[in-house]
Amino acid sequence: MRQFSFIYRIVETVETRLPCKLNINAIATTLNVSRWHLQHEFKRYTGIPLGRYYRLRLLTLAIDALASSERNVLDIALEHGFESQEALYRAVRQNFLVSPKHFKRNPTLAKFFGVPPIDSIYLSFFQRMQSCPPEEVTFPADTFFGVVSNFSSVFFDEKETGFKVEQMWQTFAEATSGWQHQDRRYYALEYRNNCSVSSGQFQMLAVCNGEQESSLQPLARIELSRRKMWRFNLSHNPPLKALFVYLNQVFCIPRKLTLKRLPYIWQLDENGNLLFWVELRPFSKASSLPDSIQHLSRSPLSNQTLSGRIETVEIPAVCVEKSQRLAFVLNHFKTALPAVNAGAEQLMIGRLQSSDYSPDHDYQVSRFTIESGGSTHIKSGMVLKCVLQGCLSQIGEDLDSLYYSYLHEVGFVVRKGLEWIVCAEEQPGQVWYIELLIPVIKR
Structure with missing residues (x-):
């Protein structure tokens, strides 16, 4: 123009x-x-x-x-x-x-x-958004199956991101080559990890809905609840950098909106245009915490160093949702929970020693038995105490909202460190009471 x-x-x-x-x-x-x-x-x-x-x-x-x-x-x-x-x-x-x-x-x-x-790319994108503005719609509840891959932010290398997306879908096609694909819907689901704010790295899945069939490799299972989301109708091969500048600086700020929970959802429509869904909520420093979070300490707890012995286990890579990783941890160490609740042991999610702060950090759990003079020494660092009560699916979603939205409003971000489960009690009706120490740093 x-x-x-x-x-x-x-x-x-x-x-x-x-x-x-x-x-x-x-x-x-x-x-x-x-x-x-x-x-x-x-x-x-x-x-x-x-x-x-x-x-x-x-x-x-x-x-x-x-x-x-x-x-x-x-x-x-x-x-x-x-x-x-x-x-x-x-x-x-x-x-x-x-x-x-x-x-x-x-x-x-x-x-x-x-x-x-x-630049011209952003200006053209903005004009499209003016002629085809985002609309708030209901995304229905559904179950998806697919493959997961690690990515770096599009702001680092947009071409590399596009190449990795193609690779991800190729892996998905190979994993589901024997499936009946008629009447299925296909999406890319984008999640954030504890490392995302610091490293810009995150996880994305290529998925479809419908019945699960036999696969050549383990597949992730994602169950999304019904939710109100903003849908952006983009062009085929849209400029993703321009999208996120527009989303953050133009769309959210005037409306005083912020991210509510993940995932971001992507889908190609029948015309080859890319649809993008994001769930947002009003930004307010006085906003209440998500339902399953009963308490969040206002001030961080002081550093603590513990001595003892340790047992470490890898969490399956298909456990993409935080609720799934929690379920794995609590089930794998079920016999240890009485000792955890008595204060003799603790469960720690995160890699103890790794110079690479990547999404893989979230996929290791350690059982730490406290012993005076033990050979392993663990320092908790700055943490916030979070008390949760509810079913694991709700706890997982609410923790995502806490980590990637609400914490910013109270002046913290998640840092590289361990999530400490210091109490976990199963209650009637598949309800859990969990006390979690979250590694944070002042933003």
């Missing part, structure tokens, strides 16, 4: 002025337009107020500098127009929901959170 050329000029002018303080009048003068016209046209064709876009680009440069240099935070803050280190901290936390310290020497995380310059 002809008007895009004007937006390109604004973006170019913004980039040349960064990291100086925003001066709307100076930009308007440079482009020979009024201040009103400048701001109106930019918001009209991008959906983002110019002042907010400028700030997001400024903060993106700041976190890039934190990630790629050894300079201290104060120097970087002053260079990017902040009067103090604390002012930069507040701005980054407000806009990216994590503290600047998490970006220090972590280019991967900076790329995951940063906002790239507006």
Whole structure:
């Protein structure tokens, strides 16, 4: 569109002025337009107020500098127009929901959170969303079977992501080659893991509904409950970076919405267009916790180091949902639960020793028997105590909501560490009472 050329000029002018303080009048003068016209046209064709876009680009440069240099935070803050280190901290936390310290020497995380310059791909995508806006629909309850694969954020390498998606579907086709596929529906389900905020890595599944048949490899089973979701009607081979910039900066912020629970759901419709579903909820610091979470401590517990002996088991890779991993842990160590509830033992989910913080971290559990002078020493680090009561399927969904949504609102993010089960009692009606220590760090 002809008007895009004007937006390109604004973006170019913004980039040349960064990291100086925003001066709307100076930009308007440079482009020979009024201040009103400048701001109106930019918001009209991008959906983002110019002042907010400028700030997001400024903060993106700041976190890039934190990630790629050894300079201290104060120097970087002053260079990017902040009067103090604390002012930069507040701005980054407000806009990216994590503290600047998490970006220090972590280019991967900076790329995951940063906002790239507006380009023609984003502008075309925004126009599509204007002509075909998202709508809130009901996604029906269903059961799915499929294969799982690990991914890195599309912000790292969009082509690599597309290639891995093709590989995932090829694996699915081979695993279900003998199935009757008529009348089945096919989706990609995208989940987050404990590592996702820090590493940008996550898990995705290629799945179909219908009856399970014999397979050449173990398949994951996913049972989704009925839910209200926002559905985005995208083009075939849509720009995924543009989608998530639009979702986070244009769609959610004006509506004061945030992620409620996973998975993200993807599907090709009969015309070859990609449909994207996401479940959102109103953002509010005063919002109540999910139903099965009876209590969440407001302040983290102090560090604790325990001595004892340990027994470690791998959780099956098909246990993608948190409820499935919990069910495996509680069943495998069923005979140990009395000792756990008495305080003599604890169950720890997570890899004890691994330099690679990936989704695989969530697929190991250890039984730790506390013994004075034991050969194994475990340090819990900073944790929040969470008390849960309900069926495991509800507990699993609510923990996902807690980890990837509610924790941000109370000032924490999940860190690399162990989830400690310090109490687990089965009650009548397949209800569980669980006390869980969640590894966190202040955001």
